[in-house]
Amino acid sequence: xxxxxxxxxxxxxxxxxxxxxxxxxxxxxxxxxxxxxxxxxxxxxxxxxxxxxxxxxxxxxxxxxxxxxxxxxxxxxxxxxxxxxxxxxxxxxxxxxxxxxxxxxxxxxxxxxxxxxxxxxxxxxxxxxxxxxxxxxxxxxxxxxxxxxxxxxxxxxxxxxxxxxxxxxxxxxxxxxxxxxxxxxxxxxxxxxxxxxxxxxxxxxxxxxxxxxxxxxxxxxxxxxxxxxxxxxxxxxxxxxxxxxxxxxxxxxxxxxxxxxxxxxxxxxxxxxxxxxxxxxxxxxxxxxxxxxxxxxxxxxxxxxxxxxxxxxxxxxxxxxxxxxxxxxxxxxxxxxxxxxxxxxxxxxxxxxxxxxxxxxxxxxxxxxxxxxxxxxxxxxxxxxxxxxxxxxxxxxxxxxxxxxxxxxxxxxxxxxxxxxxxxxxxxxxxxxxxxxxxxxxxxxxxxxxxxxxxxxxxxxxxxxxxxxxxxxxxxxxxxxxxxxxxxxxxxxxxxxxxxxxxxxxxxxx
Amino acid sequence: xxxxxxxxxxxxxxxxxxxxxxxxxxxxxxxxxxxxxxxxxxxxxxxxxxxxxxxxxxxxxxxxxxxxxxxxxxxxxxxxxxxxxxxxxxxxxxxxxxxxxxxxxxxxxxxxxxxxxxxxxxxxxxxxxxxxxxxxxxxxxxxxxxxxxxxxxxxxxxxxxxxxxxxxxxxxxxxxxxxxxxxxxxxxxxxxxxxxxxxxxxxxxxxxxxxxxxxxxxxxxxxxxxxxxxxxxxxxxxxxxxxxxxxxxxxxxxxxxxxxxxxxxxxxxxxxxxxxxxxxxxxxxxxxxxxxxxxxxxxxxxxxxxxxxxxxxxxx
Numbered sequence: 089x090x091x092x093x094x095x096x097x098x099x100x101x102x103x104x105x106x107x108x109x110x111x112x113x114x115x116x117x118x119x120x121x122x123x124x125x126x127x128x129x130x131x132x133x134x135x136x137x138x139x140x141x142x143x144x145x146x147x148x149x150x151x152x153x154x155x156x157x158x159x160x161x162x163x164x165x166x167x168x169x170x171x172x173x174x175x176x177x178x179x180x181x182x183x184x185x186x187x188x189x190x191x192x193x194x195x196x197x198x199x200x201x202x203x204x205x206x207x208x209x210x211x212x213x214x215x216x217x218x219x220x221x222x223x224x225x226x227x228x229x230x231x232x233x234x235x236x237x238x239x240x241x242x243x244x245x246x247x248x249x250x251x252x253x254x255x256x257x258x259x260x261x262x263x264x265x266x267x268x269x270x271x272x273x274x275x276x277x278x279x280x281x282x283x284x285x286x287x288x289x290x291x292x293x294x295x296x297x298x299x300x301x302x303x304x305x306x307x308x309x310x311x312x313x314x315x316x317x318x319x320x321x322x323x324x325x326x327x328x329x330x331x332x333x334x335x336x337x338x339x340x341x342x343x344x345x346x347x348x349x350x351x352x353x354x355x356x357x358x359x360x361x362x363x364x365x366x367x368x369x370x371x372x373x374x375x376x377x378x379x380x381x382x383x384x385x386x387x388x389x390x391x392x393x394x395x396x397x398x399x400x401x402x403x404x405x406x407x408x409x410x411x412x413x414x415x416x417x418x419x420x421x422x423x424x425x426x427x428x429x430x431x432x433x434x435x436x437x438x439x440x441x442x443x444x445x446x447x448x449x450x451x452x453x454x455x456x457x458x459x460x461x462x463x464x465x466x467x468x469x470x471x472x473x474x475x476x477x478x479x480x481x482x483x484x485x486x487x488x489x490x491x492x493x494x495x496x497x498x499x500x501x502x503x504x505x506x507x508x509x510x511x512x513x514x515x516x517x518x519x520x521x522x523x524x525x526x527x528x529x530x531x532x533x534x535x536x537x538x539x540x541x542x543x544x545x546x547x548x549x550x551x552x553x554x555x556x557x558x559x560x561x562x563x564x565x566x567x568x569x570x571x572x573x574x575x576x577x578x579x580x581x582x583x584x585x586x587x588x589x590x591x592x593x594x595x596x597x598x
Numbered sequence: 599x600x601x602x603x604x605x606x607x608x609x610x611x612x613x614x615x616x617x618x619x620x621x622x623x624x625x626x627x628x629x630x631x632x633x634x635x636x637x638x639x640x641x642x643x644x645x646x647x648x649x650x651x652x653x654x655x656x657x658x659x660x661x662x663x664x665x666x667x668x669x670x671x672x673x674x675x676x677x678x679x680x681x682x683x684x685x686x687x688x689x690x691x692x693x694x695x696x697x698x699x700x701x702x703x704x705x706x707x708x709x710x711x712x713x714x715x716x717x718x719x720x721x722x723x724x725x726x727x728x729x730x731x732x733x734x735x736x737x738x739x740x741x742x743x744x745x746x747x748x749x750x751x752x753x754x755x756x757x758x759x760x761x762x763x764x765x766x767x768x769x770x771x772x773x774x775x776x777x778x779x780x781x782x783x784x785x786x787x788x789x790x791x792x793x794x795x796x797x798x799x800x801x802x803x804x805x806x807x808x809x810x811x812x813x814x815x816x817x818x819x820x821x822x823x824x825x826x827x828x829x830x831x832x833x834x835x836x837x838x839x840x841x842x843x844x845x846x847x848x849x850x851x852x853x854x855x856x857x858x859x860x861x862x863x864x865x866x867x868x869x870x871x872x873x874x875x876x877x878x879x880x881x882x883x884x885x886x887x888x889x890x891x892x893x894x895x896x897x898x899x900x901x902x903x904x905x906x907x908x909x910x911x912x913x914x
Contacts, residue, residue, distance in 0.1 A: 219677060222678060224709070225682075225720065235721070239698065240740070240758050242740065248828075251869045251913035252870055253870040254611070255868050256870055262629045268631070271898045275881065277633065328632055
C-alpha cells in the first residue's frame with residue numbers, strides 16, 4: 089500500500105469516512121476541534137525549508153533524497169507533512185484535516201466506539217455545564233429568632249377573592265378545534281420525543297386543492313410509528329397549522345412515494361399502513377386519497393376523459409371503430425376525425441375492449457432511462473393526453489417497476505426526433521408538470537405541482553424509424569392544433585436560448 | 599365579571615405542565631390542547647410538578663433530583679438541578695414569596711431548600727419522620743408544613759417553633775396526599791384505601807379537629823385538592839375516576855369518568871373553579887367542565903402514564 093503511507097492523507101480519509109457514514113453528525117462535532125491541517129501545513133513548510141537549506145549546503149547525498157528526482161533546481165521537496173497532491177483540490181476548506189487525538193508519530197487504529205463514547209461524554213458535559221447543580225447542604229447552625237422570623241414568618245390568610253380565569257375566556261374563544269379528531273396521533277410527534285429514534289418526512293398534500301400545496305408539510309414522527317400513524321399525525325399537524333382547511337377521515341388517505349418536487353408516483357402502491365415508517369427509506373411522500381388511487385391503479389384505461397378519442401364501444405358504436413381502423417393512411421386525418429368525435433359530444437369512456445380494438449393507435453416503444461435498462465411501454469397519443477403505460481409490471485421487483493404517466497396535451501411542450509440509429513430512432517417528449525395542474529384538477533388525478541416558474545421534464549423513447557416519425561408527426565400536429573401556452577412558452581424559451589447561445593441545440597440534443 | 603376587558607391568548611400566563619413515566623415534561627397550550635414544548639427529565643419518572651410563584655419556572659421532582667425548567671425559553675433541559683438526596687422525592691412546593699422550596703421523599707424526610715440568591719444565612723431545614731414521605735403540603739399561612747407518609751401519620755411541622763404534632767386518621771393505611779384549602783380552614787388527606795379524611799383548622803389556637811370521613815373511592819387514593827374558592831374538593835384514585843365533592847355538605851358533585859381513563863394521578867382546578875384538569879395512566883390529560891361534568895379537552899402526547907400535572911391560571 090505504497091500510496092497510503094501519508095499520515096495526513098490517511099487522516100483525511102478516515103475523517104471523511106467517519107463524517108460520511110455517520111448520519112447523526114456527531115463525528116463531525118467531535119472532529120471539529122483544532123485545525124490540525126494548518127499545523128501540518130506549517131510543519132510541511134518548515135521542513136521543506138530545512139530540506140532546501142540542507143540540499144543547498146550538502147548537494148551530494150542525503151537520507152531524505154528518495155523523495156524527489158536529483159539535479160533539478162525546481163524539484164518539489166516532499167516532506168512527511170505534505171499531503172498528497174490531489175488533496176487540496178478535493179477539499180479546499182480543509183486541505184489537511186486530522187483527528188485531534190492523534191499524535192504526530194503514528195496513526196492509531198479506528199476506535200469508533202471509544203470516539204463515540206467520548207463524544208457522548210463531551211455532549212453530556214456541555215449540557216451539564218449549562219445546568220446549575222445545587223447540592224443539599226445540611227443547615228450549618230440553628231437560625232436565630234430574627235432570621236427565623238424573616239424566613240418563616242406567619243402570614244395572615246386572607247379569603248381569596250373571586251377571580252375570573254383567563255383559561256375560561258380562552259376556552260370560550262376557541263370552541264372549534266378541527267385537530268381534535270386526529271388527537272390520538274399526537275403522541276407520535278417525533279419532535280416531542282427526546283431520546284427516541286425519529287424520522288422526518290416531507291409530505292405533499294395532494295388531497296388538497298392546488299393553492300394549498302405550495303409547500304410540503306415537514307413532519308417528524310417517532311421511528312416506530314406505523315404508516316397509518318404517520319397519516320394521522322400528518323392530518324393532526326396540518327389541521328393545527330391550517331384550522332380553516334377540513335380534512336377527511338384518516339382511513340381515506342394513503343401515502344405514496346413522491347419525487348422531491350412533489351410528483352406522486354402513481355404506479356407504486358401506497359405504503360402499507362401497518363408497516364413502521366422506519367422500514368422505508370423515502371423522505372418524500374404524497375398524501376393521497378385512496379379512492380382516487382384505486383381508480384388510477386386498477387383501471388388505468390378508464391382514465392376516461394384523457395382518452396376522449398377512444399370512445400366507448402357502446403356509445404360510439406362498433407362502426408365507428410371500424411372506420412377508425414380503416415383510416416390507416418394519414419395520422420392527421422385521424423386526428424381531425426378524432427376531433428370531430430370530440431366535438432360531436434361523444435365523450436364516452438374507453439374500456440379495455442375499445443383499447444384492444446384500436447391497438448394499432450397505441451404504440452409499443454422502448455422508454456429510455458438514465459440509469460436503468462430500457463423498458464417497453466405502450467405510448468398512447470390522443471388529442472387530449474399522452475399516456476405512458478408500462479408493459480412489464482414486475483410485481484416482485486418493487487423498485488424496478490416502471491412508472492405510469494399521464495400528461496395532458498396542455499402540458500406537453502415539445503416533441504422531436506433526437507437521434508436516428510441504424511435500426512432505431514430515439515425521440516423525446518418534453519412536458520411541464522406545472523401545466524398539468526389544471527388538467528389534473530379537472531380529471532381528479534391529483535398529480536400536481538405548483539411552482540412559480542415552468543419546469544420542463546422529458547421522456548425519451550426508442551422505436552423503429554417509421555413509428556418514431558409517425559408519433560413525432562402526430563404529436564406535433566396535435567401540439568400545433570392545440571397551440572397550448574405550454575407549447576408556446578417552450579418554443580419561445582428555446583428560440584431565445586438559440587439566439588443567445590448557438591451551441592444550445594447540439595447540447596440539448598446530446 | 600370584572601371590566602378589565604377580554605385578554606387574548608398572546609403572552610398569556612396560562613400554563614399547563616404534565617409529566618410522567620415517559621421521562622418527559624410537556625408544556626401545553628391549555629385551551630387548544632396543543633403541546634408547545636417537551637422537556638427532558640432524564641433517568642426518572644416525574645412524581646410531582648409545581649410552578650414557582652412568579653410563573654417563570656416549573657419544578658419537577660423524581661428520583662434523587664428536583665429539576666427546575668425555564669417555562670419561557672425553548673430549553674429542553676433543566677436550568678437548575680437540586681440533588682444530594684438518595685431516594686425518590688415525592689412532592690415539591692414553594693413558599694409564596696419564593697424564598698424557599700419544600701420537598702418530601704422516600705428518604706423519610708421533609709426538607710426546606712433555600713432558593714434565595716446572595717443571602718447572608720442559609721435557611722435549609724430538615725425534618726425526619728419514621729416512614730417514607732408521600733405527601734407534603736404548606737399551610738397557606740406559610741408557617742406549617744403537613745407531612746404524610748407510609749406510616750399513616752400526618753405530622754404537622756411548625757417551621758417557626760420546630761414543634762410537631764401528629765394525626766393518625768386510620769391505622770395501617772398509607773397517607774397518599776394532603777391538601778389544605780386556600781382559606782386555611784380545611785385540611786383533607788386521602789389514603790391507599792380510598793378513604794378521605796377532613797379536618798377543620800379554623801379554631802383558635804388553630805388545631806386540627808376531625809370534620810368528615812368520606813369513603814371517597816373503593817381503591818387506592820392518589821390525590822386530593824381544594825378548589826380556589828374552597829367550595830370543592832377533588833379526590834383522584836386508582837378506580838379510574840376523579841370525584842369532586844361539595845365542601846358545604848360533602849355530597850358528590852361530579853364523578854369524572856371516561857372509558858379510556860385509567861388511574862387518575864393528579865388534578866388541578868382553574869382559578870374560577872369552573873374547570874378541572876386531570877392526568878391519567880392512559881397517558882392523556884383531560885379538562886372537565888365541573889358544572890356540566892363534560893369532557894372539554896384532551897391532551898395527548900405522552901407515551902406513558904401522566905403522574906403529575908401543574909397548572910397556572912391568570913386572573914382577568
